[in-house]
Amino acid sequence: SQQGEEDPQALSIQEGENATMNCSYKTSINNLQWYRQNSGRGLVHLILIRSNEREKHSGRLRVTLDTSKKSSSLLITASRAADTASYFCATNQGAQKLVFGQGTRLTINP
Amino acid sequence: NAGVMQNPRHLVRRRGQEARLRCSPMKGHSHVYWYRQLPEEGLKFMVYLQKENIIDESGMPKERFSAEFPKEGPSILRIQQVVRGDSAAYFCASSPAGQGTNEKLFFGSGTQLSVL
Numbered sequence: 604s605q606q607g608e609e610d611p612q613a614l615s616i617q618e619g620e621n622a623t624m625n626c627s628y629k630t631s632i633n634n635l636q637w638y639r640q641n642s643g644r645g646l647v648h649l650i651l652i653r654s655n656e657r658e659k660h661s662g663r664l665r666v667t668l669d670t671s672k673k674s675s676s677l678l679i680t681a682s683r684a685a686d687t688a689s690y691f692c693a694t695n696q697g698a699q700k701l702v703f704g705q706g707t708r709l710t711i712n713p
Numbered sequence: 714n715a716g717v718m719q720n721p722r723h724l725v726r727r728r729g730q731e732a733r734l735r736c737s738p739m740k741g742h743s744h745v746y747w748y749r750q751l752p753e754e755g756l757k758f759m760v761y762l763q764k765e766n767i768i769d770e771s772g773m774p775k776e777r778f779s780a781e782f783p784k785e786g787p788s789i790l791r792i793q794q795v796v797r798g799d800s801a802a803y804f805c806a807s808s809p810a811g812q813g814t815n816e817k818l819f820f821g822s823g824t825q826l827s828v829l
Contacts, residue, residue, distance in 0.1 A: 636817060645717070645804055645820035646756070691755055699769050700746060701818060705755040 608704050609692055615710040622679040624707040626692030627672075633695050635668055635675050640689045640706070649677075649690075682711045715740070717807050718787075719821035727829050732792040732799070734824045738807030745788045746818065747773075747780060750802045759803075762788060792826075800828045 610625045626635070634653045638646040652659045652668045652675065659666045665678040679686055689708050693701040718737040726732050738745050743764050748756040758772040762782040773780065777795075782788040792799055802825050806818035 638818075638820075643823075645822045646806075646818070647820070648817040651817055700758050700761050700772075702758060703748070703756040708753075 609690070609707045611707060612705065613708045613710070615712060616682060618682060618684055618711050618713050620682055622682050622686070622709055622711075624677045624690055624709070626675045626677070626704055628675075628692075628694050629673065630694075632670075635666075636693045636695075636701065637664075637666060637675075637677050638691045638693060638703075640691065642688075646691065679709075682709075684711050684713050687711045717742075717805055717819050717821035719803075719805050719824050721824060722822065723825045723827070725827045725829065726795050728796055729794050732795050732826055732828075734790040734792075734803050734805075734826070735787045736790070736805030736807075736821060737787040738805075739809075739819050742807035742809050742819070744808045744810065744816075745782050746806045746808075747788075747790050748804045748806065750804060750823075756804060759790070795826075795828045797828045800826055802826075 608627050616622055632654055634651050636651045637649045639649050640646045650661050650664055650666050652666050663680045668675045687710050689706045691703045691706045693703045695701050717739055720735050745762045747759040749759055750756045760773045760780045761769040765784050777793045779791045802823045804820055804823045806820045808816040808818050810816050
């Protein structure tokens with residue numbers, strides 16, 4: 604079964620608003636990563652947060668990690684139509700592979 | 714530096730035929746991962762390979778599926794005697810080192826396999 608579980612499964616907001624997606628996982632991790640997938644394309648790495656970090660920023664992206672709750676959130680500020688995509692969290696759980704969640708489908712309405 | 718290259722982009726096979734999916738990792742990357750994605754779902758891990766070695770094949774069905782990453786040439790995911798349930802997008806990813814070193818993955822554009 605997939606390790607990460609994203610919430611919500613789908614999110615639709617107006618351009619300019621902020622979008623928040625959550626990810627929960629079950630076992631201990633070394634790091635948690637967020638990826639983006641445009642329709643019909645491969646995944647693109649957005650940001651990696653290590654287990655000893657609590658928050659990380661990259662441009663309009665802000666990621667938090669709460670290892671006590673085994674959860675992470677991805678915030679996209681000032682959303683744009685081009686942000687429309689599916690977003691996945693992934694954890695490596697100390698193993699040799701990344702395990703992906705089911706994803707959040709984000710739609711930005713112009 | 715070219716990204717991860719997968720071919721073919723689309724592959725149509727009839728039930729019972731063989732499907733061979735190819736993946737050339739990014740230059741300098743010796744770690745390759747194969748994932749499978751059904752519509753509207755996440756990626757499911759299949760197999761992790763380093764040059765000439767299978768490191769983890771826990772996500773790959775024991776029958777009909779095999780993978781290799783030879784010393785020279787691309788990684789190959791081979792599906793024998795395909796069935797309709799094999800229809801999916803298959804993604805390859807590579808990294809310069811294993812996931813134990815906090816490495817991100819670089820993905821190819823995938824191969825969409827359709828079984829008629």
